[in-house]
Amino acid sequence: MVRHAFTMAKALAAPVTLFQVLDGPAGPATCPDPIEWDLRRHEARRSLGRLAEVPGDEPRLADIRLAQGQVGEEICRFTREQPSGLLVLGTRGSDDPKGQGIGGTILNVLHGASGSVLLVPSSSLATPDAAYRHILVPVDGSAWAESVIPLAARLAKANDAELLLAHVVPGPELTEARPYEAADLELRRQVVERNARAARAYLDRLRNAVAALDLRVRLLLVQGDDVRATLGRLICNEHADLVVLSARGHGLGTHADMPYGSVTGYLVAHCPTPILIVRTPDAPPVPATHAHSQDLRLPDLASA
DSSP: OOHHHHHHHHHHHHEEEEEEEESSHHHHHHHHHHHHHHHHHHHHHHHHHSSEEOOOOSSSSSSEEEEEEEHHHHHHHHHHSSSSSEEESSSTTTSSSOOOSSHHHHHHHHHHHOSSSEEOHHHHHTSSSSOOSEEEEOOOOHHHHHHTTHHHHHHHHTTTOEEEEEEEOOOOOOOEEEEEEEEHHHHHHHHHHHHHHHHHHHHHHHHHGGGOOEEEEEEEEEEEESSSHHHHHHHHHOSSEEEESSSOGGGGTTTTTTTTTTHHHHHHOOOOOOOEOOOOOSSSOOOOOGGOGGSSOOOTTTOO
16 A cells, blocks of 8 residues: 555655554543553554655655544544645555455545545555556546546656546436337437447547647447446456546536545445545536647646
């Protein structure tokens, strides 16, 4: 997980802080034995110190921060101090490292932390490095989904990775008051074909928008009745090393009170690939598809 943090920091020219919470009650009224606390603190610093320097051509150092209290609460408090930062988390806590899905503490942090989150599944923690060669970005036509493309492009540029722009064409729903007739099936086929043509043009416009960055860009267009499951299979089939997506997409209009959309929630629970979940500002940016390609705001890659 630390290597993923350093890889992100190098690409984004950002510092790294290793943050550990020592379990226990917080607050002056419930302080532990001072000697015991001092021993635990020194041991934690030694452990983090061994992780704070990653060997390589350009050794990088990380700051070390310790806190005491409830793990989830302290992590959320730490992110609120620097809301523009990126939080890197493993999917399982130390209390259940071999469990499946998302640990309870991690789930609470995902819903309570500020800023964007890189979620590293347990299956990726044993990887000797954090090289990103195929970065996949799911897009659904919304300004929210498109807003992560500049960040994904910067990461792809820094890692010499291929950028995969993926869109799933959902099957249209028809009222099933009775079995489908031939006309119903034909109508459904026509709607799917129409949406596929529109999606292809949409992806082409997005590719043109990043063409000036000299990136390897591949478009992925698939059809599936269950967008979430289809996208999950696509990520695995394409051997994506990293998924970059907005916390919310088209569903924002009907689920504005939810911190994550249904697609993001599904991938968090089921995707075996590291996921960078980007929280966007309250007001969505202008979609790239509604502007000329040169108007798409892209990051300054000179420092990457």
